[in-house]
Amino acid sequence: MSLGTFLIMRHELLLIAAALLVLIAEIFWNEDKRRYISLFSVILFGIITIAGFLPSTAGTLFGGMYVTSATTVLMKNILNIGALLVFIQSVPWLKKKENSEKTSEYFLLLLSTLAGMNYMISAGHFLMFYIGIELATIPIAALAAFDSYKNKSAEAGIKLILSSALSSGILLYGLSMIYGTTGTLYFKEVAELFGNTSLQILGFIFFFAGMAFKISIVPFHLWTADVYEGSPVSVTSYLSVISKGAAVFILIILLFTVFPAIISTWQKTIYVTSVLTMTIGNLFAIRQQNIKRFLAFSSISQAGYILLGFIGGNQLGMASVIYYLLVYIFSNLGAFGVVIAISNATGKENIDDYNGLYHTNPSLSLIMTLALFSLAGIPPVAGFFGKFFLFTAAAEKGYYLLVLIAVLNTIISLYYYLLVVKAMFINKGETPVEKFKSDFFTKLALAICVAGIVVTGFASIIFEAIKNLSFGV
Amino acid sequence: MDILTLFVVIPVLTITGILFLKDTRQVRLVSAFGMGIQLILAGVLVFAYLSARNAGNTEEMLFIKDYLWFKSLNIHYAVGVDGISVAMIGLTSIVVFAGIFASWEVEFLTKEFFISLILLATGVFGFFISIDLFTMFLFYEVAVIPMYLLIGIWGSGPKEYSAMKLTLMLMGGSAILLVGLLGIYFNSAPGGTQLTFNILEISKVSIPIAAQRLFFPLTFLGFGVLGALFPFHTWSPDGHASAPTAVSMLHAGVLMKLGGYGAFRVAIFLLPEGAKELSWIFIILTSISVVYGAFGAIAQKDLKYINAYSSVSHCGLVLFAVLMMNKTAMNGAILQMISHGLMTALFFALIGMLYGRTHTRMISEMGGLMKVIPFLSVCYVIAGLASLGLPGLSGFVAEMTIFVGAFQHPELFYRIVTILAVSSIVITAVYILRVVAILLLGPTTNEHHEHLTDAKWFEKISVVTLIGSVAAIGLAPFWLSSMIGTSLQPIVDRIVALNPF
């Protein structure tokens, strides 16, 4: 075993190296140079993202605790793209006076969580998985409380850290039962030894509850809205896209590779929770006034749709989930990008504040509309394709009723997305958001998002590539 | 680039062109130019189609182009036309062309208006050329969504409410439809070969009867919502009443036809046995639509509401005829779609022009306009006469084909409901004449209306195009009817093979 074999851990190593570099820069650079930390971090991370696409080999490390394959690399790359967008989007926010002191902390924490997620995805053992998931969670709580002078931010932080501690506890409790009944924590071995006993199902349900917490599946979602609302917008966007995405990735890997023995149980679980998730998420989203809270509930219902890809346990399902997440990253970050831009420029975060936005800031409104349509699944943007594939995956296994429920739910979601569109285009604003110029970073991020929203759907090659790397139960 | 794809590309190019323009006048001109080309292209297509047929080409679909899109799901971008789609494309280009001129005076956000309008048209054209269920569905939704903005921004009255209702109900329909389409897809290869979305390929296999029973109602209902099937028609009065002129024209004239066309092309064609078994349910619903819409129209006070209810009645007739599942009735259904498309567009155009002058749509507030604005009034009378099925105009041809066809149904029940549907022609006459009498004839009641100006040049272009088409079909229906009839033959053969009457 040479040092070269560690190269298969490229993603994680690069992230850790980057984190260290940022830390070093923070320590050794003087005041003047520190201004460039965000630019430095973004460029660094851009390089990492690009490097992630270099061809890599599959393999295992640490006696099977770390496993990597083309699929996991793909997942990590998707997360990297999303995280890069978040990085770019947060630059203007970090330039504000109150945040300039903490710029490097922000990047440092984000990079660590990303490393945690990558480890989680590449886990071959529950210990690695656990460490990854905690590494991905704890720093985020700190980030949620980043706006230390805001009540809401502190509240978000405490809600996140305590809820996630509870969920980790439950997850671990479930895990301990799995360990108790199988005697191993290696994914492969668990998969072989897993039976269908009550204790194992109990363990699985507890474990699932812990995972569901991360994806914010109903009824484990209650923290989501509050934390999303309280956190700084950039953190919210990161939470709603990257954290959720990573959890979805690992959950689908676990369900497909570790728990195929109890497929009928988890299919039912998914069935129930996905119906609950989309419906409850939508019902709450209807009434929201705060755009972040609104997007929080929207993201909950999106999670419900994503579960439709899980349910069949088929290759198409996995492909559609991954694909949908890619689309979701672009769409949701597009929406958040606009929210961030407006929040930075004016501090306004309510839907009412968007009244008449089109007349002052047409391009931002158009991007928002595009993003929302993509989230709602309106063609010809990518969200339509994503949803279509998810539904197809569920229908392939005959879950027509579930698909029907899901598509009817999309109508509710269309309703509230249109409310925002209506605010921007139709409503007359008494004090509309003033016309403002976005800086380079915002424009760049939004441009990437728009390109993603438009291209990802039509370019069938993307879906086909994902499909080839996916697998079924 | 094949000729059919051009129907999507030209609107997209027009939109792109408009995007870079600042001046309202140029925006209008570019729109009119683009849609003019589209109209010419439609003419070329009709000509090409007919000459190909005359040359002995007996394929079901012509000008087929097929590009693999999503390999793993076997989704193709596949286009092709038969006589029915050609006719519908012709209809669409006429109505869109007329619609552009009818909205010549849109002043508020002109650029955005024309972009949305043409985007809508893109969806419609795409829908009619598609022979792949996926692309068809995609275009279908593309056509529906711009409606929200068009009504919400440029509409009148309770526009936001109407726009939302219309969008949600139509999307609700398409949601149900999606399940139906997926069901068809996953049953498209009972022999274990590759699943397909291609209509022509699916039509060659027979989907298991249990699946047909399940998915026929979903598919039909999904399209039916757009075709204003009772009781899912309530978006129509509100939507039409609030929509700006050109949007009403396009929506009632073309978009509602998507429902009928889809019900026919997908629900009936691909699921004939299910259709046969369950048609009675929908026959009852559509019969209700036909009579109920007409009665509803009598009691209305707003011109657009009258026309909206009338559309419910007429579009109900389309679905009604489609469900009769014989060649003549289906031929009538297609004719009715075209005819209703043209005349309802004409109606809405005229209502818009009247509204632009009188600033009211309440019939009680107008009267005796014939004397003041004879051109528009005469056109209105012609539209009314077309609507009530006067021979020599298109409505008659379509309705008679439907009635005769429907009455050929071997079962007594269907013939009796046909008689019920036939009775709608009287009710139609009642509400049309009521409006004509109050609105146009008699002394001029409102002194503010005594100095209105008659139609302007662009309004005349819009109206004359439509009246010309209505009259052309009405006077010489044979070529259109036979073009549709030839295309219907394979469909009918398939239905007859499966359900020998």
Add this chain to the structure above:
Amino acid sequence: MINFNYTIWIPLLPFLMFLFLGLAGHKYFPKLSGILGTCGLGIITLLSYITAYKYFFLSEKIDGAYQKITAVNTVWLQLTDKLHIDMGILLDPISVMMLVVITTVSLMVHIYSLGYMKGEKGFERFFAFLSLFSFSMLGLVLATNIFQMYIFWELVGVSSFLLIGFYYQKPSAVRASKKAFIVTRFADLGFLIGILILSFNTGTFDFITLTDPSGTAIAQGGGIAFLGLSVMTWSMIFVFMGGIGKSAMFPFHIWLPDAMEGPTPVSALIHAATMVVAGVYLVARMFPIYSLSAPVALEVVGYVGAFSSLFAAVIACTQTDIKRVLAYSTMSQIGYMMLALGVSGYGGHEGLGYMASMFHLFTHAMFKALLFLGAGSIIHAVHTNHMTEMGGLRKYLPITHLTFLIACLTIAGIPPLSGFFSKDEILAAAFHSNKLLFAVEYVVAGLTAFYMFRLYFSIFWGKETHYHHTPHEAPATMTIPLIILAIGSVFSGFIPFNELVTSDGKGFETELELIVAIPSVLIGLFGIVIAFIMYKKESAIPDKMAATFKYSYKWAFNKFYMDEVYLFVTKKIIFRYISQPVAWFDRHIVDATMNGIASVTQSVSLRIRGFQSGQLQKYGFVFISGAILLAILFIYLWK
């Protein structure tokens, strides 16, 4: 064979004239359009006469019977494999006869209108509409198939609508035109249903196939029964419903009196001579089916005709508007024709009623057009429709007076004027087959003579009325048609209809049956005498009579309240009890359900907001209990 291809121009020319005048007339030659239209019609009239001559005297007869000649026929619309709507020209005795009638009367009306309508606003529009009407009516009578007939049937309906409502700024005219259209439209619904049933059972629209007495259509249709009657009977009753509407038979007659709101030439052309007899023509056209395959339907025709003629005659006795009197008289006379058809049999002497009906149609067209044009001339002179405001006009309007008198004598059935002959044939036919109907016709004959001379005496004799302007005779354009039609009324009785127009095309012998004829002349004279006594001089008798029969007079004067019944049905029942509830139901039930779904969603959304309480511990509780519930669900219930 004689070439009849040119007949295509007979309907086509008026159509082109319509388009020409309608599109261009308004702008370029408003004054000239009258002349143009009249010239066009003159050409057609000439063509029609040529056709009649060629058909009746030159064409080949087989077995002594006139053949049905399809001069032109082309498929207009293919419906099913068997059913197709054709557009064509069918020449047979009745269509050729109608051709002559229509073109003659139409030409007269055109010429008359040149004077009558001079200076009216919309002069060119008037002639455009007249051309449209001529086109439609000619298309109707020349139809080769029942669907073509239906098409033109609708077109005459709409031209009638347009012409009744010619004075579109007059609310009463608008109402009348609307009423005419809707009532006939309702009747046409029956026609259409009849066509549907007929075509479903016979598989053809074609008249020649349908009415071939030895063909399959007639043989087939009688067999299938539905609700006790054969399908053929049903379809024929429905078809006849169309006829009832167009010919203003009871109970669809209510539009005809109101239709008098139109310009008088229009009333003469459409509502007296041509369009209103379309119903008779329709029954005659389908006669073999009625006679051979649907005798019950034929009886219905007879009784409806008889009742209508009596009904209308009674009302006519009480009306004061001269055009309305004439309208009811028209209805009554058409009732005669219907009755004649109803009592007729098929073939040979059996078909006397058929022949008589056509004969009466022909003569009636002449004298009724004459009456209307005369009335128009009177109205032109005194500017009123009410005979109470007239009197002693014989001095001012000599030509009108004379022609009007001829017409009155003709309609009263005084020999040797044409009305005598045609009416006599009808009475003879009824006498031989149905004594009840025969009796009714005698009464009607007397009533007819009475009310016509009531009209005549009130207008031209009676009290001397003072007029604002001294009435003067109409210009030559108006009097010449009167004279021509008067000549026609006098002499058309001598046309040998029994040789030319018969049910099976073969001629047969008729003789004057004195036992029928003498009483009928007497009863006519009796009616005239009564009218003479009551109205020759101003007298109190009419008022006394009215007082004596107070209630029956009132009923008759109010047209037996038929209008009110209709008003009740349309306004109250259809509008208030169907349409408004439907509209209400749609808004408040159907739409409310849809909106209800939305508001339920909203309220559910509001109800469940308590879950998101903001309390961390409650979140934790939901979390734990959710996990435990799921566990229980899957371990104990669904395992």
Add this chain to the structure above:
Amino acid sequence: MSTGIPVQYFLILATIMFFTGVYGFLTRRNLITILMSVELILNSVNINFLAFNRYLYPHKLEGMFFSLFVIAVAAAEAAVAIAIIINIYRRFSTINVEDASEMKY
């Protein structure tokens, strides 16, 4: 295999601890106490892992190591949590969990 205390006892203890922790999490108002309750839950998990390892699968040490890591992670978690609690105290002047509920519905 050591005799003595049967494995069930450990499991029962762990279960009781777990639910005590949950109960504490749901009922205590003080944020610090809630944090302690979480620690209880995590420790019950540790007991589970250790007991299973020792009694059922004594030839491998996975359970042992897992609990070590759980302890370490719990410490990190507590550090962050306490930092945030301090911030809460600064902002709200209380560490009562019920007061930190500005955002709801």
